[in-house]
Amino acid sequence: MTQHTCFRHPKDYPCTCAMGNLYRFVEPVVLFLLKCKGRSYGYELSSELAEHALTDAEIEAAALYRTLRQLEKNGFVRSEWDSGHSGPARRVYALTERGEVHLEEWVTVLDHMSASMVRFVLDAKSECSQSETHEDVVGVATLAGWAGQ
Template sequence: MSTAHIILGLLQQQERTGYDLKTACFDDCIAHVWQADQALIYRTLDKLESQGWVGCTIEIQHDRPNRKIYRLTESGEAELNRWLCAHQPLPIVREPLLMQLYLATNRSNEEIITLLEEEQIAHQTRMAQWDAVSPNFPLAQEQPATGQNLGDREQVIHQLVLELLRRKEQVYLDWLADAIQQIRACS
């Protein structure tokens, strides 16, 4: 997966500036699944423009710097559609806690439990953040008279993404509780 394809997808939704991509998208909407800093976004936009996948227009502003407004081109849309339909390889797992735990065999049980409890607090905080996001993505509800969905397909898809993130977080929390219990049981 690449930031370039994510930017193409966001530009498919609507034209945006680099600043809009950072603040309205990467910081707000998709921060829980993908992060990108301002420099990466602008480097990627330059690359996408040189590939012909995005175009831009310059909006002249007299009281501020001019704005570059980016839009998806036909070739960019073709690339996005290709990427959306292609299976992506599983991500490489890089879990600092697992490496710490694996290498901590010479540490005391108390030290390991403290490490696991700190991780537990961090994951509980993340779960609370996702619980706070959840009301923004209500599940589609049926309209009583017609039986049609009031919620649109986009809401359902966003809810599915959030639900997987919540389930993964819950599995991690369950594992941490088990790990703490097992380390406490060690003599």
């Protein structure tokens, strides 16, 4: 990330924006929404994505559309054009069987990851309180200056 300040969140809020491509977690959420709804299209999904998002980073429409096309390329969803309504045509997506399996794989992965994170947070918090020499200064800035590469 080149971006060295996050202009999307207040200054004292540690946000995930600067982590950049972490918004890949778009993929499992899209699969989940398609499973729940049966079928949907990009523009509709984009508004519902935030409710189930795994980070607080804003999800760009561009990323969502590209993710959907890639999911289709990999056989996890299938799509067709739908013009039976007013306004521009919609590319309507639905999960395939492979997509259902893929969602379950994601659930397993996220289950493991969340457990690791919870463990890490506990470890880190106890380590912090252990060597508490200064006041509690949690949440003073954002992750904007994160390391990356």
